[in-house]
Amino acid sequence: MIFITGGVRSGKSTFAEQMAAQRAKELGGRLHYLATGAPSDEEMSKRIMRHQQKRSESEFMWRTWEQPRHIERLASSFSKKDVVLLDCVTTLLNNELFFLNQEWEEEFLREVFERLLDGIGVLQANCAELVLVSNEVLNEPLGTNELVLKYSFMLGNLHQELVKRADRAYLVESGIPILVKGGRG
Amino acid sequence: MHFVTGGAFNGKRKWVITRYPDGKWVSAYKGEALVEDLNALHAATVVLEGLEAWVKELSFSREKWRSIISGWRKWEQQAPARQVIVIGTDISKGIVPIEKENRSWRDQTGWVYQDMVVACERVDMIWYGINQRIKG
Structure with missing residues (x-):
């Protein structure tokens, strides 16, 4: 499993797509894109369309799945050689919470x-490589609102657990991926 | 002195506990007061958690903070077994806050962290449980 985060417009999705494509090439499997977000407004729709x-247009064939909740239900759609890119964990958490x-x-x-x-564990067990994308949102004043604090606690702990499980973890800064955990092996 | 920073809920406390299991903790998050004179704690290893919260609460000048930091450092240097670990959450990367008070808190915290890093021989940034040693 590969975990990738970054701030807004950090280039994390682009990097994750390249990474997934590269892994699919190495593993000889198919590429799946697991979209977790439903477009909430026009700007969001454009953003999704751009991606x-x-x-x-890429040289790889992506199969797109839209699954805002219960991602484990997709597990049977993948083969053990496939690469699955999930973008993003934050939206998945929001969907569950709200x-x-x-x-x-x-x-x-x-x-x-x-x-x-x-x-996430079920997906991981049913494909060759799971690539997770998430957001960096915990480096700003969180204030005293109880909901914000609970949300941040959830997200922070989720990220900690995912990084623990991941073979590699990257922080993307302005398009530059920083490998924080693991090496190429 | 050892400064440990990183985003909120990134596992800073867990990391420090593992590394310094015998530390005596003073936490701003529990509403505990800042300790300027560390002799008061009667411990060799002290962990001061929540620097940004004390910066907000106390509204000291940068000069005052410098003298507190240098006091901690001097205390540590007085005996070889002494260790001071300071934990401060990174609050520097969001949108500029609307309220003047929060803008100034963020600025103050950034300056205090810079002075802290100068005074420390080691600095680690914790990212979801993983430390990146950025000084020392």
Whole structure:
């Protein structure tokens, strides 16, 4: 598993796509793109279209799946040689947290946390390489709002666990990937 | 002195506990007051957690902070077994805050961190549990 994060417009998605394509070439498997976001406005739609366009123009064949929740249900669609790119973990967390209009009590949050990690685990077990993209949002004042703090706690801990599980973890700064964990092997 | 920084909820506390299991902790996040004279703690290894929160709470001048930092450093140097570890969350990378108070807090924190790094022989940045040694 490869974990990639970066700030807004850091080039993390582009890097992740290159990385996934390269791994697919090495592994001889197919490329899957797992989109977790539903377009919420026009700008978002354009953004999604731009990424789709880029993938369709690339020399690799991408198969796109839209799955905002329960990603593990896609597991049977992949073969053990395939590479799956999931963009992005943050949206996946948002989808889980906001899908039901539920109070963010400790038990609910823990359940969401476990479910996301289990889902990712199932995908990982059913493909050759899972590439995860996420956002860097924890380096600013978080304020005192309880919801913001709970959300940040969830995301930070999720990232910590994913980095622990990943063979390689990258932080992308202005298009430059910094390898923080693991080496090419 | 050892400064440990990184984003919120990135595993800084866990990393420091593993590295310095015998440290005596003072945490701004628990509402504990800043300790200027470390003799008061009666411990060889002290961990001061939440520097940015004390910067906000106390609104000291940069000069005052420099003298506090240099006091910690002097205390540490007085005996070979002494170690001071300071943890400060990185709050520098978001959008410029609208409120003047929060803008000034962010600026102050950045300056105090710079002075902190100069005074420390080692600095680590924690990113989701992994340390990157950026000084020392």
